[in-house]
Amino acid sequence: xxxxxxxxxxxxxxxxxxxxxxxxxxxxxxxxxxxxxxxxxxxxxxxxxxxxxxxxxxxxxxxxxxxxxxxxxxxxxxxxxxxxxxxxxxxxxxxxxxxxxxxxxxxxxxxxxxxxxxxxxxxxxxxxxxxxxxxxxxxxxxxxxxxxxxxxxxxxxxxxxxxxxxxxxxxxxxxxxxxxxxxxxxxxxxxxxxxxxxxxxxxxxxxxxxxxxxxxxxxxxxxxxxxxxxxxxxxxxxxxxxxxxxxxxxxxxxxxxxxxxxxxxxxxxxxxxxxxxxxxxxxxxxxxxxxxxxxxxxxxxxxxxxxxxxxxxxxxxxxxxxxxxxxxxxxxxxxxxxxxxxxxxxxxxxxxxx
Ligand SMILES: *[C@@H]1O[C@H](CO)[C@@H](O)[C@H](O)[C@H]1NC(C)=O
Ligand SMILES: *[C@@H]1O[C@H](CO)[C@@H](O)[C@H](O)[C@H]1NC(C)=O
Ligand SMILES: *[C@@H]1O[C@H](CO)[C@@H](O)[C@H](O)[C@H]1NC(C)=O
Ligand SMILES: *[C@@H]1O[C@H](CO)[C@@H](O)[C@H](O)[C@H]1NC(C)=O
Numbered sequence: 001x002x003x004x005x006x007x008x009x010x011x012x013x014x015x016x017x018x019x020x021x022x023x024x025x026x027x028x029x030x031x032x033x034x035x036x037x038x039x040x041x042x043x044x045x046x047x048x049x050x051x052x053x054x055x056x057x058x059x060x061x062x063x064x065x066x067x068x069x070x071x072x073x074x075x076x077x078x079x080x081x082x083x084x085x086x087x088x089x090x091x092x093x094x095x096x097x098x099x100x101x102x103x104x105x106x107x108x109x110x111x112x113x114x115x116x117x118x119x120x121x122x123x124x125x126x127x128x129x130x131x132x133x134x135x136x137x138x139x140x141x142x143x144x145x146x147x148x149x150x151x152x153x154x155x156x157x158x159x160x161x162x163x164x165x166x167x168x169x170x171x172x173x174x175x176x177x178x179x180x181x182x183x184x185x186x187x188x189x190x191x192x193x194x195x196x197x198x199x200x201x202x203x204x205x206x207x208x209x210x211x212x213x214x215x216x217x218x219x220x221x222x223x224x225x226x227x228x229x230x231x232x233x234x235x236x237x238x239x240x241x242x243x244x245x246x247x248x249x250x251x252x253x254x255x256x257x258x259x260x261x262x263x264x265x266x267x268x269x270x271x272x273x274x275x276x277x278x279x280x281x282x283x284x285x286x287x288x289x290x291x292x293x294x295x296x297x298x299x300x301x302x303x304x305x306x307x308x309x310x311x312x313x314x315x316x317x318x319x320x321x322x323x324x325x326x327x328x329x330x331x332x333x334x335x336x337x338x339x340x341x342x343x344x345x346x347x348x349x350x351x352x353x354x
């Protein structure tokens with residue numbers, strides 16, 4: 001495809017490392033240099049590894065947490081609905097840069113058709129390196145999450161009040177990723193604080209990702225407050241051991257502040273890696289067991305803003321979704337006309353026999 005090749009050749013920056021979620025409301029969207037709007041920004045994608053808590057917490061390591069979004073910009077979370085973000089190694093490959101000119105199926109600005117071909121032949125089995133996605137294929141991708149704290153001020157967010165509310169298995173994979181929202185209650189007036197998280201499974205340094213957002217629940221909001229979050233627990237093959245209810249994000253392999261320690265091997269014979277998936281007790285999709293049943297709050301109806309972020313998808317790029325249906329529903333094949341012939345025939349048959 002000529003157009004595609006040209007796009008790749010002219011992509012203004014080599015992008016090869018790590019991932020973040022790009023969307024309205026994100027911290028350090030423009031980068032971490034005051035007054036500069038860096039279209040090739042990869043500040044939020046740097047992995048966190050063996051850092052002190054004051055440095056890894058909300059990506060303070062490069063001061064990403066000190067660059068909040070513009071006032072009024074929020075990641076909007078439709079209660080009982082879904083929201084889409086772009087998982088990418090650099091803002092250049094998202095709709096937030098260059099008017100989306102360099103977007104493709106994957107967040108590095110490439111379609112990677114070769115992945116499909118190799119997967120079909122059963123040959124996508126060794127760590128992919130060309131895009132540093134820490135997995136050999138989609139099936140093995142460890143999973144990512146969003147968590148929410150009902151505090152507008154980042155300084156008030158703690159591991160206990162930052163609750164994982166949505167998991168998306170088999171991500172990061174495609175650029176577009178759709179997360180489900182449970183029956184979340186309304187946020188304080190100045191919004192909530194959210195975080196995106198990922199713990200890759202092998203294929204590189206066993207690090208973690210934590211990135212901040214200002215977020216806001218919209219739509220018909222729920223009537224229960226969230227419960228206090230507890231650390232998740234490794235429970236592969238032993239569902240009785242899983243931590244039920246509201247869970248914290250996974251904090252591991254840091255100098256301090258860890259809430260998860262694992263050793264030994266998983267059922268596949270790999271070093272245990274506490275990813276956001278079944279092995280750590282996270283269900284796929286909206287987390288519905290995170291509420292404090294005794295804490296009733298007022299329900300409201302909050303309209304989404306006209307600027308609410310939903311990345312355009314003119315090329316019908318595939319979307320990572322909970323139901324594993326990678327195709328945008330609008331790309332499903334249309335039913336050919338002849339399909340209706342028997343219906344018409346049967347209908348007339350019925351009519352004739354009335
Ligand atoms: C990011 O840069 C754009 C373009 O210069 C600017 O309009 C916007 O206010 C900046 N955002 C932040 C949070 O500084
Ligand atoms: C993904 O990679 C794993 C590890 O190499 C392999 O066992 C599995 O068969 C692969 N799955 C697909 C769908 O290619
Ligand atoms: C957030 O909390 C910190 C610490 O209490 C305080 O210094 C800061 O002014 C607060 N920020 C806002 C915007 O209220
Ligand atoms: C029409 O009727 C035939 C015979 O009963 C049946 O086999 C066929 O499935 C029907 N077609 C549709 C579209 O319902």
